[in-house]
Amino acid sequence: MAQVDHSKMANAIRALAMDGVEKAKSGHPGLPMGAADVATVLFTQFLKFDAADPKWPDRDRFILSAGHGSMLLYALLYLTGNKEMTLDQLKNFRQLHSKTPGHPENFHTSGVETTTGPLGQGIATSVGFALAERMLAAEYGDVVDHYTYVLCSDGDLMEGVSHEAMALAGHLKLSKLIFLYDDNGISIDGPLTLADSVDQVARFKAHGWNSEHVDGHDQSAIAASIKRAQASDRPSMIACKTTIGFGAPKKAGTSKAHGEPLGAEELAGAKKALGWDYGPFEVPDDVLTAWRNVGKQGASAHADWTKRFEALPDDKRAEFTRRNDHVRPAAMEDAIRQLKKKLVDEPQTVATRKASELALEALVQVVPEMVIGSADLTPSNNTRTKSAIEVKPGDFKGRYIHYGIREMGMAAAMNGIALHGGFIPAGATFMCFTDYARPAMRISALAQIPVIYIMTHDSIGLGEDGPTHQPVEHLAAMRAMPNMRVFRPADTVETAECWQLAMEKTNGPTMLALSRQNLTPVRTTHHDDNLCAAGGYELIAAKGKAAVSIFASGSEVEIAVAAQKQLADKGIATRVVSVPSLELLLEQPEERQKAIIGDAPIKIAVEAAVRFGWDAVIGHDGTFIGMKGFGSSAPAKELYKLFGITAEAVVEAATSKHNAA
């Protein structure tokens, strides 16, 4: 068969994007039309993939960071023959139950590597993909050897997180990371000159990247540029000068092409200008066949890879598959159980950040795929284990990452590391700075990515650093995020249990809220079972029928325990429920929840944070002892007194309610 002209192949992407957006009556035709040539070069000449197996572990990753251009990705998946991406899916773009949502969702659509849409997230996530590739290659040799390609837009590069991502990738010399920047000079409000005058090529160079300009509609020039990028010892950015809405007679090159259907007349004009003489969603046989052949091109590379993979020793192969499938090692549970026994036998009054370090020391012995790091707070977060080796520029044997002071960059990179497969990323900062990481944490939760957030300094208990560093609303905010599991353990044993639960949650992220200050052990007898697994459990039973239930999490559990003793001495039957995870408790089946919460007439919750969320346990008429506003700068003990978060306050509240009853 005669070779199909590659500009015609690019036009197939343009036409499908125009038709998809037109039929949906919403969407973004401009990017797919502008970037079609770039994508065609990448997919036909460079991208290593096998459409028959979108999960092939050694495929090149293609990340559409500018997620609004989703029709570009969906068109490519259809054209190259992804089984799930049928023509009907393109016709159902943005409709309920389709595989073609407004922005790409990895957990929903086969062939989509990560969830994008919030500008900047895709590029920052790609750094994790590229890093995971190198780290895995350091362990498994030539069965891991692929590129990470990213198509990004002006918006991606204007977002602040781009700085964090570029700086980290440039520093680490992630030479197999290649950005194709859709340099169209247009965003929603109009020409970029309205708000931006950055020299992006110079900016990338300053971050240690290889970067250059290219005509984004000159396919051979683009190919030459990608070849140079592949040969570089640094990550590469290619600024591809394109025309947004390429082909549209009136709207091309303007913001009118960005985010709305072209309209019948403009669409017809565009097809005419492109020489595309076909009806809606129609791709002529020769063009479709050419694209389908592209989807099969990688089959031989895939077969070669399978041979290399099968040549690995049995145990190594099994471990690769286990790690890739996010199956946790069998030895993990026992390691935690042993640790718990030891911690009960030899109780330690330490901060839960220190308890977390103890858990990590146990875990890294049995879970080789852990990749731990911190956003420049290693000594405060207690994340570095004794055996830790650092990841260094161009040297990826290590498993400890200094992410730098880049909270969102760290969180997004961890998303990429987990999505790539082969690793469990855990990263740390002060809990107050979840605000800086939050957009990426939300992607972890939405996109069901198993990332572990180690958030220390979890309350006014951090003391002297003051209210800028003292979280008060962050627990509630994180608990409100769907599929974000939040644990706030009370002592060393609970911390070990919460770590186990974090490791076992493979369909989403976990945040561990850990104290800076030392905490008295509250778990004094050993249980083989993980008591934290239901989110809450009765730590101390009442003598007789309980008049008072005190609920508390983390550092306030010891306050609840002290209050319980004082109340019991006064003859007021009181129980204590430890609540390491409020939202997990509220997810329990009703009967179980009722049994844990109990029916004591007086319910009191103690937590050094705002009340928001606790009413579900204590009711509107329950007593909440915690924070009503921001904290203050002083030693922790004084702050607890100042804000009235004390055993005496609990006793006082319980007694007055008891007497009034």
Ligand SMILES: Cc1ncc(C[n+]2csc(CCOP(=O)(O)OP(=O)(O)O)c2C)c(N)n1
């Ligand atoms: C974090 C974030 N802020 C705002 C938006 C809304 N938004 C979508 S696309 C876009 C900018 C469009 O410009 P560009 O990225 O250059 O894309 P192009 O118009 O060239 O396709 C904006 C502001 C978003 N998706 N994410």
Ligand SMILES: [Mg+2]
């Ligand atoms: Mg643009």
